Amino acid sequence: MRGRLLIVEDQAIFREGLKKMITSKATGWIVAAEASNGHEAIVQIELYKPDLVLTDIRMPMMDGIGLIRHIYTHKLDTLTVILTGYKDFEYAQTAVQYGVLDYLIKPCTEDTVETMLKKAYEKWISGISKKNRQLDQKKKLQEAALREFCMGLPYDRTRLGEFFAEIQGYEALFLRVTTYFPKGKAYRPQEMSLLQFALINILEELCVADDLGKGRLVAIEADKMILFLPKAGKQIKSMTSVMRDTVYKLLGLHMSVSNAGEISTAEELGRLYRHYSSELPQLTDTKPINHSQQEQVRAIRLNLMSKIIMGFIVETQRQIQDTLEQLKRQSLEESKHTAYSMVLALRDILDKEFHSSRLPELQGARLDELQRAESAEQVCLWLQKMTDHFMAEYEEWRNRSNDGVIGKVLAYLESNYMKECILSELAARFHVNDTYLSKLFKKETGGNFSAYLTKLRMNKARLLLSNTDMKIFEIASMVGYDDPNYFTNVFRTALRMSPTEYRKNYRHINK
Structure with a gap:
């Protein structure tokens, strides 16, 4: 489970550097989009729904504070981290009121960025867990209302209304287990709750396997359940047979299925269920189902x-x-x-x-x-x-x-270094986990992915500088850099001289 990250930075050199730094680390994030100012970022947020926005402060049109204010006031489900220089830090702190998660002070080291990304990932996962609990609680209250309504007990009208709003146009299948203690199975009363757990899990898995995963299974009584499925005609008819056969094969339980058809109102469902239930013998050897x-x-x-x-x-x-x-x-x-x-x-x-x-x-x-x-x-x-x-x-x-994945990655880089090469995308290409690929790459090459790719590109650039009259911007493009200024900075860092100086020195030595 990986989070989507949006980088917002007006300087292409820094944006590219951040992207390469982030994608070379296995921290649970993929760079989903980029933007050069707050207005562009708002469009990208609408398109890509990022889980984390990493934004600069000083940008044209709309700055980072304006972007974070927009995210906060529109209640967008997105974490935010600010990039700022020392002189901007006091101004950046005004974003505290908008729930900013963290600050990064420029220039950022790889370790600093990696630590921040891991912190953000943990926060994101924690948020997903909280949302799941809230959704589970809502679902539990809705299904309790349905259960109480079907059994003629006092119920929560609001929750029942919510439930029926979500299943409009669905068909209802009434399911019943004839007994939890069939002949040939040494099931004991104290194990019945585990049997019920297994039964519900099997039925829910069958819904997903048949592409009917939006269905809702609700246990009404210990032996009776209602399965709500999107109206699908013959697909539902074939599924009822599969459910009966699978439950019997795996658990040895006999189950009856009755299609009540499309349900338009709660009152209609309650009437049909009570009629269905009244015609069946009541099991006395059952206990309530655990719904959590x-x-x-x-x-x-x-x-x-x-x-x-x-x-x-x-x-x-x-x-x-x-x-x-x-x-x-x-x-x-x-x-x-x-x-x-x-x-x-x-x-x-x-x-x-x-x-x-x-x-x-x-x-x-x-x-x-x-x-x-x-x-x-x-x-x-x-x-x-x-x-x-x-x-x-x-x-x-x-x-x-x-098996041999690093050799495949190196061969790919040798042929594609002029293109965008991202660790997470290569991991997906070669069907490996990006965290593992990052560690394996360092183990087998002695350096990280980003450093290897940079060195490869610089070697190719040196050959072009030495043996052709191509312009610097053309060489930059040939080795994978859209921005010639960024290419020059990277080259200077790697070789302690500019591309122009390198070409002059080479030609002087080889006169």
């Missing part, structure tokens, strides 16, 4: 994914170890839920972020194994096996993806 378990999976996934993206493998392993220790202090039922949530999060990371689906299935035999655990210690052993498999699979994926 999916929140736990999302929280674990976000926490782990942020560490993996930043390359914090040790911290990832520590979080897994902390969870294993936590299980030992929980009741047996709690430990099973925590372990199951952890592995669902790990599987989701492998599937969606690393495109690997080789983590063993958690339903069927694997779930049976977890259910048979008689103590928290046995649950720990189950989770340890699954997390060990995850880490081994992750390492195998990295090795498989990264």
Whole structure:
């Protein structure tokens, strides 16, 4: 999970330098856009919806303070960091009232920029976590209102209205589990909540797999649920068969599905559900469903994914170890839920972020194994096996993806140094994590990506200066620099002389 960054700086040389500095570091950000003043930045914000804006203070048309004021007054969901010189710092501090996250004093070192970006990334991830909790709470209140309404209990009219506004035009499927204790399965009453958790997870995954991920699954009673799906005709009809077959295959549970059609009002849904429910036998061996378990999976996934993206493998392993220790202090039922949530999060990371689906299935035999655990210690052993498999699979994926990757990157740079070369884009091109690519590049070449690319370009420039009569601006363009002044500054820094001086010296020596 990477954040989008907008750089706002009126001097192209500094903007280019910042971009190269940022893209050469693996800090969780990608440069989504650039702007040379506040007015341009407002347009780019509308187009790219950046998560972080890094802006200079002194710019024409609209300065950095004006831009940050605009972001603040329009309540845009964007973090802001100010670039300023010492003489501007007092003026820049006026932005405190607009919620600016941090200040960078020019000239900035790579370490300073990297530290700021990591701080901003942690703040951004924290904000996502907070929003998820708020959305989960809103969803929980809406679904509680629906549940109470369907069961003829007092309910929150506002929350119910919100829910129906979100599902306008959807069809409703009534789902029912005939029993949680079928023949051939040694399920026990104390494990029913884990079965319900697994059941809901299977149904939600099927919605996503069938591109019906905008659907809403609401558990009304322990054995009855309503699945709201966008109206899709034959797609819904085929999905009902898949749901029944999959639930039986993985959990051994029989499930009935009844399509109530498109629902236009809450009153119509309540009438249909009560009629549906009245014709079914009531289960007596059930307990209420825990409605907060999916929140736990999302929280674990976000926490782990942020560490993996930043390359914090040790911290990832520590979080897994902390969870294993936590299980030992929980009741047996709690430990099973925590372990199951952890592995669902790990599987989701492998599937969606690393495109690997080789983590063993958690339903069927694997779930049976977890259910048979008689103590928290046995649950720990189950989770340890699954997390060990995850880490081994992750390492195998990295090795498989990264086999000879630096050689491929170097070959690419040799052929494309005159184009824009960004570490994160090369990582995506060669199917590796940008954090890992940055570390591997330094390990195998002895220097960072940005320094290597600069050295390569300067060597190519030296050849052109020595063997052609091309103008400086033409050489700059030939080796990947749109701004000849910036190229001259980089050349002077690398060789302690300007391109013109280098050409004169070379020709003088080789007369």
